[in-house]
Amino acid sequence: MIEPFYIKVKVKTKQKNESTIQTSDNTFDISLKEKPERGVANKRILEIVNEHYEFPDGGVTIINGQQSSIKLLRVGR
Numbered sequence: 001m002i003e004p005f006y007i008k009v010k011v012k013t014k015q016k017n018e019s020t021i022q023t024s025d026n027t028f029d030i031s032l033k034e035k036p037e038r039g040v041a042n043k044r045i046l047e048i049v050n051e052h053y054e055f056p057d058g059g060v061t062i063i064n065g066q067q068s069s070i071k072l073l074r075v076g077r
Contacts, residue, residue: 004076009049011069013041020048028052042066049073 007026015031022028030048034041042062049060053075065071 004074006063007049007073007075009045009071009073011041011045011071013069020052022052036067042071045071045073049075 005026007028009028009030012029012031013034013036015033017031018033019031020028021030028049030045032041032044034044046058046060046062050056050058053059059075059077061074063072063074
């Protein structure tokens, strides 16, 4: 079990290619193919971060920025 911590994510949607770049210990730049509609992009962000931190059943939640391109995520339980 990992102690909870927070990360900042900058998101670009509607991109040709999907990519994830870790710019510092707690900051990521994520490019997505998905459109920011009906929570589809947010769901994909959570999937990407869960994969990065190896949480198969989810352990990442969006704390702030549901409708923003800059999001604060809580990692861990």
